[in-house]
Each structure stands twice: as C-alpha cells, then as structure tokens.
Amino acid sequence: MADGGCAAINTKIEEGEGGYILEDVPHLTDYLPSLLTYPNPLQDNPAYSVVKQYFVDVDDTVAQKVLFCFVSQIVVHKNGDRGIHFRRAGPRQKVYFKSDEVHACIVTCGGLCPGLNTVIREIVCGLHYMYGVSKIIGIDGGYMGFYSKNTVTLTPKVVNDIHKRGGTVLGTSRGGHDTSKIVDSIQDRGINQVYVIGGDGTQKGAAVIYEEVRRRGLKVSVAGIPKTIDNDIPVIDRSFGFDTAVEEAQRAINAAHVEAESTENGIGVVKLMGRYSGFIAMYATLASRDVDCCLIPESPFFLEGKGGLFQFIRKRLKENGHMVIVIAEGAGQDLLTESMQSMGQQDASGNKQLQDVGFWISHRIKVHTFAIRASRNFMIVADPTYMIRAIPGNASDNVYCTLLAQSAVHGAMAGYTGFTCGPVNGRHSYIPFNRITEKQNKVVITDRMWARLLSSTNQPSFL
Numbered sequence: 001m002a003d004g005g006c007a008a009i010n011t012k013i014e015e016g017e018g019g020y021i022l023e024d025v026p027h028l029t030d031y032l033p034s035l036l037t038y039p040n041p042l043q044d045n046p047a048y049s050v051v052k053q054y055f056v057d058v059d060d061t062v063a064q065k066v067l068f069c070f071v072s073q074i075v076v077h078k079n080g081d082r083g084i085h086f087r088r089a090g091p092r093q094k095v096y097f098k099s100d101e102v103h104a105c106i107v108t109c110g111g112l113c114p115g116l117n118t119v120i121r122e123i124v125c126g127l128h129y130m131y132g133v134s135k136i137i138g139i140d141g142g143y144m145g146f147y148s149k150n151t152v153t154l155t156p157k158v159v160n161d162i163h164k165r166g167g168t169v170l171g172t173s174r175g176g177h178d179t180s181k182i183v184d185s186i187q188d189r190g191i192n193q194v195y196v197i198g199g200d201g202t203q204k205g206a207a208v209i210y211e212e213v214r215r216r217g218l219k220v221s222v223a224g225i226p227k228t229i230d231n232d233i234p235v236i237d238r239s240f241g242f243d244t245a246v247e248e249a250q251r252a253i254n255a256a257h258v259e260a261e262s263t264e265n266g267i268g269v270v271k272l273m274g275r276y277s278g279f280i281a282m283y284a285t286l287a288s289r290d291v292d293c294c295l296i297p298e299s300p301f302f303l304e305g306k307g308g309l310f311q312f313i314r315k316r317l318k319e320n321g322h323m324v325i326v327i328a329e330g331a332g333q334d335l336l337t338e339s340m341q342s343m344g345q346q347d348a349s350g351n352k353q354l355q356d357v358g359f360w361i362s363h364r365i366k367v368h369t370f371a372i373r374a375s376r377n378f379m380i381v382a383d384p385t386y387m388i389r390a391i392p393g394n395a396s397d398n399v400y401c402t403l404l405a406q407s408a409v410h411g412a413m414a415g416y417t418g419f420t421c422g423p424v425n426g427r428h429s430y431i432p433f434n435r436i437t438e439k440q441n442k443v444v445i446t447d448r449m450w451a452r453l454l455s456s457t458n459q460p461s462f463l
C-alpha cells in the first residue's frame, strides 16, 4: 500500500493580518498556470439564475472555529477573523472545463454506508444538469477496479432510482490501491475528473492519486467525498449515513429492550459499529432512552470489583428486573486481548481486525450472573452491525449527500483538486486531504455530550 503523505504539495497555507489562516486546497493552475477559463454554464440555468449571489465569491472562506470574542461570522474574507479557515464550497463564476471536455469517473471504496448511492446519483445529475456533462463512468469495485475491471456508463437515467437502494451500485473493496496503475488507467482513458467516495483510507488513497497526477502534469481534478458510518472523520460537522445508522440502531435497541423486559432478569446486549469512535453507540443510546449502559472505545471500563460493570448489572437488575447494554465494536478490546489470544490481524486495507466484543461480553455476563444466580441467564445478543449500514440513506442524509455531491462537482469544475468536501460549522467547504486523514474524530468523554449520556443512563463512569 502506498503512503498517503506528501506535505509539501498538499499544504497550501495563506496567512492574513491578525492571525487569519487559510488552509487552502490545491488548484490545477498551481502546476498548469496557463489553463483557459470559461463562464459557468449555471449563469444561464433558469433554476439558479434567479438566486441572488448564487456564485460563491472566490475569496469566501469558512472559519473552523467561530471566535465569538471577535467577529461571529462563519463566512469571512481574507484578513477576517483569526484562526483556521477553509475555502467555501460552491459554484464559481469561472470554470476550468468546457462541458464537452469533461470525462468524469466515480469510485466508491471501503465499508458500506447509507447514502453512497445518493452521492453517486447526485454527482451524475449535478454534472449532467448543471454543467452539461455527458461523459461519466463508474469504476467497478473500488480502487482495484481502475486496472482490473470494465467501467460502467453513468447517465441520469441509469442512476435515477439508485438512492432508494442500500450499498453502492458501483461495488466497493478494501486494499488494491496501486497508485501508478490507477493513474495509468486515468491517463489512458482520458479521465479528467475523479470523484472518490470513501473513508479515511480512501481519502489517503485519493491524496496519493492527486500527487501522482500532479507529478505527471495532468489536467485532472481529484475530488474526495468523505464517507464513514462511524462519524470519525475530523473537521467536518458529521459524516453522511450516520443519521440513518443511528436511527436503525435504535430499532435494534428497541427489539433488545422488548425482549429483555419481557422476561425476569433479561439482559439485552446490542453490538454496534464503531471501530475507534463510539458516536453511533452514544447517539443511539441518547436517542433511545432504553439503554442502561453504553460502552464505547473512548471510555475504558472494567468488569469485576467496586464500580465495575458486574456490580452495576446486579444493581440494575435488582432495581428494574431487566437491562439493555449497548457496546461499540471497538470498546473493551484491551480486556478481550487479555482474556483471548490476540490475533493482531489486519484487513486488506491495513485496518486492525477486531475481536467480537459482543460475543465476549455476553459470555462473561452469563457466567457471572449464573454464578451469583442474579438472572435466569436469559440473554439476547443483537448484532445489527451490518444491518445499520446496508440500508438506503434517510431523508436528512439524502439531502446532505446531495449537497456534498454538488460541492464536489462545483469544486472540480472550478479547477480545484486534491480536496475533500464537507460542512464546517454548517457551511460546505473544500478541505485539504491531510486535514481529514491525519487524525480521527472521537467522542470526548470530558465533553458535555458524554456527561449527558452518563446522566441519562446513570451508568458508572468507570473512572
């Protein structure tokens, strides 16, 4: 696998007076200075021409943090508030591609996520209806599809209904990122806009594709659309599909709760996705109100002794006669490796493969409650992990996916490249790849949201 970092060409920082910093994204003219520009075809589009100030000012930027002690604006110009800013997403007055010159491709990589098909649909429709583009292809089966599979022709008709389906119509995969073969394929096929939909691994892959494209001096825009069901991508407000996943997770929690409360001392355990971040578990718990204890990777816990999980289970069963435990898949991995042999295995993309915490914890609880006769050992273990991500996006995610897709299309048409897009403080922005791949967004257990959870479940903090 290639290494995703090349700070020199990925970092474009502009500093203004008074501490203003723009973490800008690359532009094709950074290495192809004499490119021609064309008027944006949207200016003649009857739907958009009525909007006042439809085009985004080239100098508009979005503040990462709104400093209320200074100016409390989110969109500012150069020399505005101090702090980090990103370029505001949206249509520009000038574009760097003629409609009939564009040959776009779309690829989806990594794990599934609700809304993937909506993003594909809206890139195709955005390119077609807003910019008059007709040459759009889909890459089959993730990065490796660039060099090992045939492409799929994408038209508004082909993608018309796909947002109603879960998964990705293009297929996806882990591993197989061969930068030079991918860029050879881009070059050989005459592709000049690459839309890459995927998580942190995918965006690292997109960054190296951009670097190689630039090294070869190609007029190719590489645009990323961040995807992760775990909501662990930093900088952006939230990731698409997360809202849908939380909603679906609630259904599983409800089922576990109904089962648990229907029997004496019933315990429902619901295992949810969240490799390194417990956002799905935390939000599903807060939303459902049926959960007695939520365990996430960011908050270590222990089983035995004073203040431990077993003591809490005994107390809750005594009080309520049943309980529901939600556990994120990455929680308690340190405890598992102590009691099981660590496998240390990785998937094809190099992600650590986790041991099954749902199976482990339910087994440990069963043994404990049996020993103390606190329960008749009735236990339901719900593992809806794949059910919450293999579904279509809900209404809110679908609207969000549309905005993301349109931001990416506007950015590529305006000649930006090596960027990913997403809402920052509610405003869609173009963000350099390195900013979203250098770290993960995690639940901060000293923040108010986790405190709200602790107070709503009244579980121990295990500190």
Ligand SMILES: Nc1ncnc2c1ncn2[C@@H]1O[C@H](COP(=O)(O)OP(=O)(O)O)[C@@H](O)[C@H]1O
Pocket: 001, 002, 003, 004, 109, 110, 111, 142, 143, 144, 173, 174, 175, 176, 177, 198, 199, 200, 201, 202, 203, 204, 205, 206, 208, 227, 348, 349, 351
């Ligand atoms: N550091 C990296 N450099 C280049 N490609 C990468 C890197 N990490 C992951 N990839 C590629 O990105 C794709 C998706 O990565 P993966 O981690 O499986 O999912 P996600 O993008 O959802 O995090 C895979 O094809 C993988 O080979």
Ligand SMILES: O=P(O)(O)OC[C@H]1O[C@](O)(COP(=O)(O)O)[C@@H](O)[C@@H]1O
Pocket: 109, 110, 111, 112, 199, 200, 227, 228, 229, 230, 273, 274, 275, 329, 347, 389
């Ligand atoms: O079974 P798979 O495809 O490896 O997916 C499992 C993983 O996918 C995730 O949903 C995250 O996937 P991504 O990194 O692709 O966003 C994790 O929560 C989970 O550990």
Ligand SMILES: [Mg+2]
Pocket: 110, 199, 200, 201
């Ligand atoms: Mg990932």
